[in-house]
Amino acid sequence: MTAQKLMLHVCCAPCSTHVIEKLREDYDLTCYFYGPNIHPEEEYRRRLEEARDYCGSQGIAFVEGEYDASEWLEAVKGHEEDAEGGERCKICYEFRLKNTAEAARRLGFDPFTTTLTLSPHKKADVINEIGRQIGARTGIRFLEEDFKKMDGFKRSVQMSKDHGLYRQSYCGCEFSKR
Ligand code: SF4
Numbered sequence: 001m002t003a004q005k006l007m008l009h010v011c012c013a014p015c016s017t018h019v020i021e022k023l024r025e026d027y028d029l030t031c032y033f034y035g036p037n038i039h040p041e042e043e044y045r046r047r048l049e050e051a052r053d054y055c056g057s058q059g060i061a062f063v064e065g066e067y068d069a070s071e072w073l074e075a076v077k078g079h080e081e082d083a084e085g086g087e088r089c090k091i092c093y094e095f096r097l098k099n100t101a102e103a104a105r106r107l108g109f110d111p112f113t114t115t116l117t118l119s120p121h122k123k124a125d126v127i128n129e130i131g132r133q134i135g136a137r138t139g140i141r142f143l144e145e146d147f148k149k150m151d152g153f154k155r156s157v158q159m160s161k162d163h164g165l166y167r168q169s170y171c172g173c174e175f176s177k178r
Contacts, residue, residue, distance in 0.1 A: 003028040006143065007063075007109035009100040011035060013050040014167045015115040017159035018152050020060055023113075030109065031055050034065030034099055036072035037092050039174040044069075050166050057163070063107070065099060080175050085121065088175065093130050101138040111135075113143035120153055121171070 006027035010016045016031060023029050033051050038044040044067055055062040075095050079088035097114060104112040114131065117124040124146035131142035147153075160167055170177045 004111065005030070005109045007032050007100060007104040007107070007112040009034055009096060009112065009114035009116070010051050010055075011096075011115050011172070012047045012168065013054040013165045014156055014160040015118045016051060016054060017163070017165070018156040019115045019118060019147050020055075020058060021155075021159070022147065022152070024058075024060070030061040030063060030107075032063045032065060032100055032103055032112075034096055034103070035172060036066070036068045036099075037096070038172040039069070039177065041067065041069070043168070043172075046166060047168065054163065054165060063103070065103060076173075082175075084171065084176055085123070088173075089122075090126060090130065092173070093127050094134070097127075097131050097134050097142070098138075101134045101140045101142070104140045105138055109140070111141035111143045113145055115147065117145055118147040118153055118156055120148055124148070 004027055006023060006029050008023060008029055008031050010031045010033050033048055035044055035047060038047060048064060052062050072095055076088045076091050082088040100112050116122055117127050128144040135142035
């Protein structure tokens with residue numbers, strides 16, 4: 001049986017390590033780097049190149065999304081002071097997953113999912129609910145996961161060390177950097 005073509009939204013190389021390892025067993029995987037939330041642009045480029053290089057080293061196809069940072073800022077307007085994990089983050093997840101689903105549809109992928117649930121700072125049930133709703137709207141199934149489970153995060157830290165990957169010290173946006 002031919003494996004389903006899955007589009008994996010990737011936030012950074014370290015988070016992609018364990019997720020790629022897990023999903024490639026069952027899917028024909030392509031990584032989609034989409035991070036308009038990442039500030040400044042120099043940091044965006046650094047994370048992008050690290051993710052691209054890592055995928056290349058693993059023989060995984062890689063697609064770069066658009067860096068539409070001003071649209072992202074407009075979307076989270078009024079939520080600059082929200083605590084991490086609050087409303088701004090939900091808008092941010094929605095923004096990134098919606099774009100990924102649209103890219104998946106345009107490029108002929110089904111299902112799609114994201115590396116975001118790997119982080120111990122991010123609630124999988126919130127991300128999965130947003131993904132489910134976007135999946136229902138776009139007609140591209142969202143693969144619900146919690147990649148941090150079964151020591152998934154720990155494994156990603158080890159793999160990142162083994163591959164000498166750059167690991168950032170803040171989530172991504174200028175508000176998380178403060
Ligand atoms: S803290 Fe992270 S998830 Fe929350 S809005 Fe900023 S970049 Fe997005």
